[in-house]
Each structure stands twice: as structure tokens, then as C-alpha cells.
Amino acid sequence: MIEIRIHGRGGQGAVVATHVLAEALFREGKWVQAFPHFGVERRGAPVAAFVRYAERPIELRCHIYTPDYVIILDPTLAGSPAAVEGLRSGGGLLVNSSLPPEELGLAGEFRAACVDASNIALKHGLGSIASPIVNTAILGAFARFSNIVSLNSIIDAVSGLIQRQTEINIQAVRESYESLKLPVIVESKASR
């Protein structure tokens, strides 16, 4: 079983991101579970959402505390200890940031990568400058970064789930896939 946790702020599309990711994994024949952690529901408040997948039905129903992957939708959350808390040793962290991972002050033993999803989203007209909607614009990069789901499955899931501005969301997914810089930083040791 693989566990993925997405951190964002209300309005950035974290919940939709989990649905698209889960749908993509489902289309590849996986058993999936996608669920939000509903806090106080307001725009701008930090939110978390979760995806689990496995080869067989998933019984576990609690939140995700030791994720294999963490995706951070909001650059301002990148330095937050809560965001990478419990990230498994050898796991992966993908951040929406214009900075390289070395400049984010990360501590832990995991692979890290950045993609400027806000910029990609704005270029394709997704959301506003104050509040870009980056959920699709980060999932293309996640497909490449994690290698657990194919770009085509993400695109199929976007086509199936996102009724408005479908084509530009797909373009954002493609651009995000292409713009992820490889190879990524590996093993940023904790500096305690």
C-alpha cells in the first residue's frame, strides 16, 4: 500500500487533486481511497487531503501519518514542519515552488523536487494571480517524479473528472510533466 498526502490552502484544489490522482490510479487497475481532511472550511486555510492505493481493497480508514509521498500545493507551506511530518525515509516530496529544493530549507531523508505549478497554472488561465488553481498543474510533474502513475492516466482522469476548461487543464498537466527538472535532489540530510 502506498500513501500520498497533499497539503494546500482552501481554494487551490487539493481535494480535486486527490480525486484526479485516485481516478488515474484506479484506471490503472489499482484499489484506491481518496479523502479530504476537512478542517474549518474557508478559502486560504491550510488543508490536507489523502490518497491510498494498493493491489487489494483497502481496510485502513485513518488519516495518513507516514506518507510515501507528500505534494505541497502552496509554496508558503514548504517550510512548515507539519507538511513533511512523518514522510517515510526514502519517500518523495514534490513542492510547487519557483525555487530549487536546495533553497527551501528542507530537512529529512527523502527525494525532493520542485515545479513552478503556479506559473504554469497562470500561463494557462487557471485561477487568478492572487489564487492560482494548481491542482492539475502539479499532477503532471508528480507522474514524472513518482513514476507510480502514467502521464496518460492523469490526462484521462482530468478528461473524465474536470468538466470546465478541460483542454487547458490537460495542457497544464503536460507542461508540468515536461518542466520537472530531473534528476532531483536526493537525500537532504536532517540538519538538527
Next chain:
Amino acid sequence: MKALITGNEAVSTAVKLARVEVIAAYPITPQTSIAEKLSQYCSSGELDADFIKVESEHSALATVMGASSAGVRTFTATSSQGLALMHELLHWSSGARLPVVMANVNRALGAPWNIWCDHSDSLSQRDTGWLQFYCESCQEVLDTVLIAFRLAESVFTPVMVMLDGYILSHTAEPVEIPEPEQVDRFLPKYQPLAAIDPKDPHTYHAVTSPEYFMEFKQRQFEAARQAEAVAREVSADFAKQFGRHYALTESFMCEDAETIIVAAGTSAGTGRYVVRRLREQGRRVGLLRVRMFRPFPFEEIRTLLGGAARVAVLDQAISPGSEGVLFQEVRSALYQAGGSGPEIYDFVTGLGGRDILPSYIEEMVEKVENGGKAGLARVNWLGLKS
């Protein structure tokens, strides 16, 4: 067709497949998306039903009771305070023998205000005469709504289908969606015994004197008890049609277990996850999930738990001044007149959305196996902040 849908979408899909004719519901978190989706189905014509807008949950139930009295299949859905507001009419609808089906998305009752899951809303309605099911997956939610209509209309008793707030209501997972023709075969059109007809007026449920009232109540009681056997038949027929079988209780590795955990709803899934891990260590642990809570399957539970040395009940609802609600029922099943049985302990957790961790369930097993009677209180709280 298999699709990725949430628990709330599973409810509205089942209601559509059941060809319900009248729906009334008042929005309340986390039930709201059920009412929204059903209202969309009605306005788009995907479901040929009247969606009647109302000003409260009390009115929602009153409305579907009226429609049910006129002989049509009806549905409503609510949560928490909304269910509490229906309380008076919950008694009335079961006494009037109206086969209304309701989905209740489990949510804590205030104060303090809380929108997250526990079972206090529906378990505090246990004496209203409604039959109750607690589901563990989105698939089970869809299937149980279909089973609920067949059962309700067979024993003329309303049925409440429970799904854990957020943990099922807002969780997307793969669900097999049956074909409409398949559902039509399993669930034919509702045949009422009596229906209000303006051309042939009658009075129903008028004042009933002490000479007759008890007989009405005794028949209602018998119907609710009889619902246990009928639920088994309906489940068997459901399995024949759809290939998925639902027992009234679901036992997992109980046969040779020394310690059995009892749970209802999604916590049972996390419980089974823990049981598998403990079994790998050679521990003789099992889990019993109570799926049908009303009628309470006393004999089945006594048989399944009777051989264990210890039983630990996970309660997500507590009766202040008494004990956990599920615990009371399970103990009552185990200790009938003159009987002896396993030691039984009560654990309360998961109130108001407190996440139920595998470690809590491991702690239950550790405590009952090592602590025994001496180390445990009448009610034991898990996961409290110190």
C-alpha cells in the same frame, strides 16, 4: 460498471436506481451533497421523482411520511442535529408502519459544535422503531440502500442506513454500480397494504384507547424482531442477484480467537487491519462487525462471541451516566438469563471525528489481555489528551 465515487454519491446513485418517487431533504453537513445530487437528478429528469423542498428536517420527514401514506416509495437523508430534530416523527413513522428509507451521515451532536463523525446521532435514536444498518465501505452503502427498501417494504417498518461522516461520505473509492434492470428485478415497485385515497377517505392512526394500544405496539415489536429473519432472506436474494453477500454481523478470524474486538462502521476496517498484523505475531485475535444494529441480532452475536475469553467493544457513542451504547447491546446479547460468557470491556473513542488509529485498537487488545479486570474501568477512553 465500476466507478470511483464517494459514499454520498453511492447513496444518491442507489436512490436513483431504486426509482424512488418522492424525496424531501433539508441540507446539513456532511449530508448536503446527497440532497444536492438527488435534486439534480430530479430536475434533469434522470430520476422521475418529486423533490419537495422543505424548511427543516422535521418537515422533510413529515413530507415523506405523507407521500409514503399515499403508497409511493420515499427517501430522505440527514445528519446529527437534523436527525435529532426528526425525533418525534421517527417514532410516529415507525408506529404508522411506513416503509420510509433514510440515509444518516453519522456526525456528532453538539454542544460543542462539531461536524465530524461519531455514532451518537443515530444510536440515540435506537428506541424509535427504525431498523438500523451501519456500513463500512461505499460499495456497502450503495448496496444497503437497495436492501433497505426491500426490507422496509417487506416488514412495513422504516430503515435508516448509516455511513460515517467524511470517512465514507466524502471518500472516493471503487464501487460497482449495478444495471437498472438488475435492480428492478431485485426491487419491484412498492405494493402498499393501504394508501390514502381522496375519493375513499379514511382516518389513519387516530386516537387509540388503552384497550387496543398495546396490541399495536406488540405487533410493531414483532415486526421489528421478524425483520432479522427477513433481512437474512433479502441479503441472500441480493447475493444471488449481485454476487455480494452481507451478513447481519461480519466476523473476521473469530473462530479460534481468544480476544474479539467488536466495532460498527468504518472503524471495523481499521480493526481488521490491526487483527491481521496481530495474527502475524501469532496472537489469537478476531473482529466482529455489527452491521445490523436494529433489530439487534442477539443470537448470532452470542454464538460468534461465546467461545472467546474476552470481548473488547469499540464505542463511538456514549450514554452519559451509563456506558457506551454498542457495549450495552453486546453485553445484553452475551448474558441472557443464567448464562455465562466471556469477559467484556468497553472502550470509547472516535468521538466528534477523533481519528481512530490502529494503535488505539492495539491498545484495546493489550489492555484486555494484560490488564484484565483490575486495570480497567467500566468505561475506558482511548486517545484522550493527557
